Amino acid sequence: MIALRGKALSAPFEAPLPRSVWRLVDADTLNSQRGSRAFLVGDEDQAPEGFDLYLTRSEGPNRLDSAFVLRLPPELDYLSGDDVISVSDDGERIRVLWRNQSRQNSVLLTERCNHYCLMCSQPPKTANDDRLLAEAFELMRLLPRDTAEIGFTGGEPTLYGQGVIDLLRLCRNLHPEAEVHVLSNGTRFADPEFAAAWASIDNPNMMVGIPIYGAEPARHDYVVQAEGAFNQTIPGILNLAQLGQRTEIRVVLHKQTAPALPEIAEFIARNLPFVDQVALMGLEMIGLARANIPQLWIDPTDYADELTEAVTLLDRSRIHTMIYNHQLCLLPRAMWPYAVRSISDWKNEYHPECIECSVKDECGGFFFSAKYKVSEKIKAIPTEAAGREPALLNLG
Amino acid sequence: MSKFREPAAFQAASADWQLLPFRFERIRGRVLLTNLVGEHLFLSAEEFEQLGSSDLPTDSPLVRRLRAKHVIREKDDELPVELLAIKARTRYRRLAEFTSLHILVASLRCEHSCPYCQVSRQSSDREAFDMRSETAALALDSAFRSPSQNIKIEFQGGEPLLNFGLIEEVVEAAETRNETEHKNLGFVIATNLALLDDRVLDFCRAHNVYISTSLDGPADLHNKNRPRPGRNSWELATAGIQRVREELGVDRVSALMTTTRSSLGRVREIVDAYVEQGLTSIFLRTLSPYGFAIKTKSFNAYDVDHWLPFYEEGLDYIIELNARGVPMVEQYAALILKKMLTNDDPGYVDLTSPAGIGIGAIVYNYDGDVYASDEGRMLAEMGDKTFRLGNLHDDSYEEIMLSEALLAPLEESFAPSAPMCQDCAFETYCGSDPTYHHATSGDFLGRKPTSGFCRRNMAIFKLLLERYEGDATTRALFQTWAGH
C-alpha cells in the first residue's frame, strides 16, 4: 500500500513556506525552471541553486545551506521528479497530490458530502476544506501538458458550485487532450442552471461518473442514506444528456444492490439508454463499509447469475459495460471480457493463492483493504482452464 | 460516526399509490402487465389482486417492481411521468419521418406461376405490363417529396429483372437527384433470381443494390410452391443466392419464405434449407389472404390455428440452433422483440398503428396507379380498388396523400381507438392492418375477436414473452435480436 501522506522528519520551519503546492525536480528532470518547484536531493555532490524548497530522503545526506530543507519520512522515499506535493506552512505535513509514474491519479477536491453511502470509502467530514480546491487549481498549473488522464473525486465535488466549474474549465484550457473523469452523486445537476454551467465547460473529453443503486427510490435512497436522492440524481442525468454531456453510471456491488442488479440494468437500458458506459464496481472494504459489513458483504460468486444477466442485457442494448475490482476466479468465464484491471496501484495487493495463478497478470488483484474480508472461493486458475488468448481480455 | 438509518426510513411516506396507465392480460394463471410504453412484467394472481384492490404496502418487493416499471407512483411524483414521456416520444418519433419505403412495380410479367401469387400471371410477351420511363420519373418525384431522411426504393413485380433497363435508369436518376437531396438512399430488388446475370450483378455491385428473394424451403417444397417452365425454381434461386453472396457479399442477399399447406409440418427442413444456403435470417410468414391464394383455394386450406404450431416449432428450432452456435434470426420475432424490449419501433409497415399504409410505405404500379400498400395492389388485381389512391400521371402528390382512400382506412383502423385493442395489453407491440381486415371482413377495422390477424399476433406475443421469461439463454438471444 503506497502512502500518500506523511510527516516530515525535519523540525518545523520558523518562517512559513512561500507556497503550498510544489512540483518536484530531481537530477533526471532538472532544467532551468525554478518557480513552484522543489528539488529532491539525490547522490549528487552539489544540489543546484535557486530552489525555494529542498527535500532529502529519510536516510539521505544533508549538506544544504537553504532555510527550507525538508526531510521525507521513509514511506515517502519513493517520490521522484515530476511528482506534485502539497506541504503545510510549517513544512511538517506532506500530502502527495500527483504521482507521475501512476496511471490512476485521483485529485481529492473535498471530503464533504451531502450523502452518506453505507459503503463510502471516503467517509464524509464536515470541516471546511476549501484549501483542497485551491490546491487543485495550483495542481492544474503544474501538471505537464501531455497528462493523459485526470480524475476528480470527493466527497461531493459539486458542493463547490461555480468553484468546481471554474476548476474544470481551467483543467480543460490547460489540458485539452486529457481524459477527465469526475465522480459525483449527480443531484446538483437536477438544477438546470448548474447543468448548463457544467455544459459550458465544453470539454468533449470530460465524463462524469454517477452512481445508481436501485431501479426505484426506496433502494437507492437507503444505500446513499438520503431521502429524495433518486428523484434528484435521475433528473440530473437527464439534464446532462439533454446538454450532450458524457455520463457513466456506476453501481457498487454488495448485498443491497447485487440482488437487484438485473432490475437496475433494465432500468438503465429503458430509461437511460443514452449513457456512455456502465461500470459495475467491486466493494472496497474500507471507510464506512467496514462498519456495515453485515449489511454489505456478499461473496461475488453468490451474485454471479445476476451479474451475468445484467451485463448481458446492457451489452445487447449497446451500452458499453465494464466490471471493476473483481478477481477473475470469482467471475463466470463469460464475464471475463468485461473485466477491467483497475485497482489503483497504490491500493493493490495479492493473496497467497494467486502465486500459482496462470492469469495473475490480467487479473485486477485485490484492494489492500481486502484483508478485512475476502471470499473463500479465491482459487488459482490453472493454465488449462484459462484456455484463451490474452488478447481477448479488456485491459481498459 | 453518524447513525445509519434503516430501509424503513426511505420508504414511501404513505401507501397512497397512484396508478400509471397500464393494461393487463391473464395468461395461464399469471397476469401480464404492460405499461404505457410497452414495458412488461408478470405478476402472480395474488400479487395482481393486491394491485387491483389497492392493497399495497408502503414497501415490498412487489411495490419496488411496480415502481421500477412505471405502473404505480408515489402521489404526485413527477419523475415517472417525465420518464414515460421521454420513452413515448422515442416510440413515436418515426411517425414524423413519413414514407420511407417506395415500391416500384417494374414489370407485371413473370415466368413463374406460383399458386399463391398476388399478381396476375402474364406471359413474357406482354410489353404492355412494363413500367415506362415517364412513370418511373414521376414515382421518383413522389419518393423525394417525402420528408423521410431514409428513402428505400424497392423494385417489385411480377419479376422486375424482366425490365432491368428501367431499374438501371431509376437507380442512376435517384443517385443524381440525391446529390442535392442528401438522403440515405437504399435500393432493393425483389427477384426470383432466375434471370440473374453478369450485367445485373455488375450493376448491383456498382450501386450498392441489395437483393431480396424467395426461398420456400427444400427443393421439392419450393418447386411445388413456385412452378416455372423447367421446374427448376429452387436450383436457380439457390444458385443465384450463392452468386450474390460471393460476388456482392454475404449481407447483400436475404430471403423470404411463404407458407403454404405443403409447408406445414416441415418447418425444420425449411429452416435447415436456409442454414445450408448460408443465410442467417428467415421470416416465417403466414399465407396472405389475397390474390391467387383465394382463387386457387390455397388460403382456405388452413387458417391461423394450423399455422401457429408451425411457427412455434420453427421458433423453438431456431432457438435451439442458436444455442448450438448456428446463427439464425427469426425476423418477425425480432421486429416484435424490438418493440417489447426497447423504446424503438422498427417501422414494419404491417405491424404499426397508425397503419403503415401510405405513411410508411407506398406502391407505384407499372401503369402509374398508386396504392397504399402492396396488398392493396393485389386486391386491385382481383377487382377491388379500395386502396388505389390515384395515378401519378393524373394526380398531384397532395391529391394522392390526402385522398379519402388513404385517410379513411388510417383513421378507422387506429388501434388505440379500436374496441378490444384499446384494452389490449399487447397493443403497443401490435398494429393495424386495414388491408387484411378489409379483405377478410369487409371493413378497415375488422372484428378483433374473430380476426385471424389478432389471433395470430396475440398467440405470438404470448409465446415470445413466455420464452423470454423462461430461461436466461433465450433471454440473451432475444435481447440480441431486439438490438439489431
Place this chain on the structure above:
Amino acid sequence: MSEAKLSFDRAGYSLDAVQRAAYRFSDRLSCDISEGAKAIEVNVRVADGTERPEAVLDDFRNEALDQVLRERIRAETSDVRNLVLALAFSKTGLIETDV
C-alpha cells in the same frame, strides 16, 4: 345447453364493462344485452359445437369483472395519460397545448 340468462348487478358492473366483455367473447357467444332496473340482463347463446359451454360462461363472467377493473384503471389514469402524451409531443410542434 346452449342458452343462458346472466344477470349483472348494476351496483357492481357498468353497461360499458358488460358490453366490452360481450364483444371480446363474440367469437364464442352471441349476446342480447338489456338494462333492467337493478341489473344488466344478458341472454347468452353459446356457439354450436362448443365443447364445454359452462367453462365459456364462467370465463365470460370473469371477463366482465376484469372489464370493471379496466374501466377503473382507465378512469384513474386518464389525466396522467394525457399529461404524458402532451409532454411527449410538446416539442414537435404538431399539436397545440394549453399547458
